[in-house]
Amino acid sequence: MKDLATRIRDTLHRHEADAPSFDPSDARRTIVRTRRRQVLNVTAFGIGTVAVVIGLVAGAGQVIRAGQEHNVLHRPPSVVSPTPNEAGKPYRVLHGRVTFAAAPPWDVGFAGPWALWFDSNYEERVVVLTDPVQIEAGCRPGPAPADAETLVQSIRSDPDLEVTRPVAVAVGGVQALRMDVAAAAGARICATWEGPGVVREQGSYSPQDDGGTSDSTVVVGSGRHRMRLYVLDIPGGSSHILAIAIVAPEATFQQVVRAAAPIVDSFQFHAA
């Protein structure tokens, strides 16, 4: 083994002279490449450092936001009054003399009279009627009432309806009468309305429209629906009457009334 090792050493040392010698031109080329490599490494290090810092800042921001969201989730609910912008979409009636607003999920189901459906469910709706008339026996519209109180009396006298005692309330600062209406036992059913009609907009009736599917007639379905009705005289010396009807199935009536409260509260009356 020792002889072999010595032979290897001798051979390698003998071939030292065959190895390439130091060349200054090689050196210059190598130094230029090295400097470029240094610049590249420094640049890459700088970019990497900036990326790490950005990542750390972004990560810290996410942690802080997550903490804030956690706190929000565990904060007790606060009472928030909606601002005018949050109150919902504005509506104008009688050329702007009456305005109100409704926020989602309330939305217009059909136009004239204003009918707002709750979450696209036509059975749960708020209908705003101007100059309404009562639906009399035979499912035909009655005469135009002189004022809101006259209309309320005629509705209360309808044997097909069960009407609670009217309560005086304020709507948009104007005195109104509020009552709940339902179909009486054995009430006459008006054709396809599936219940007795209560009110409809004056002038929107035609003889061919014998209670069919006219949307301007507000009906309480026989034994299945209930209506909260507000009736008032529009202020400003005019003879206009306004009716606000909230209609819903018995099962969801209270819930829908609560959901419609912001709409009722949003009514405002303006000078002509």
Added chain:
Amino acid sequence: MRATVTADDPITSKLEDAYARHAPAALRLAYFLSGNPETARDLVQDAFVRVAGRFRYLRHPDAFDAYLRRTIVNLHTSRVRRLILERSSLAKESAFRVEVAVEEGHEARDEMWQAVLGLSPRQRAAIVLRYYEDLSERQAAEVMHCSVGALNQLVARAMANLRSRIEEQA
């Protein structure tokens, strides 16, 4: 991304000093590993660029030699592996048998030199580091990036190969 090299640049003059100091020994090592002068020049240049390109190696001048030596061995091993892959791919395509163990262009002056060049790259590196560079087992193992036991195995197999080749030639 263009580096300007001027004589007044202190980093450049430091690099020039380092290259002038380390290049001769590095060229010999690279030549013994590759058996080819041109390949040796390329290996040393590439290794120097890699090592000196990182400022931290320049900050440890005592360790620079070891870093450079290790990089030359690694580059040579990688290069031979790449050549083997390329040539075996060519051999499959051309259906010719290609000898890749011995570098082309070397001068076969004697049997032992021929036998050393016929060793595998890692066995040749182990032999050169131990019997030419006169590194200790631990130092040679560090350069080879392996354990002392693995280095001794490499050396033992290289010696056995060399002995059998010499006997065959005799």
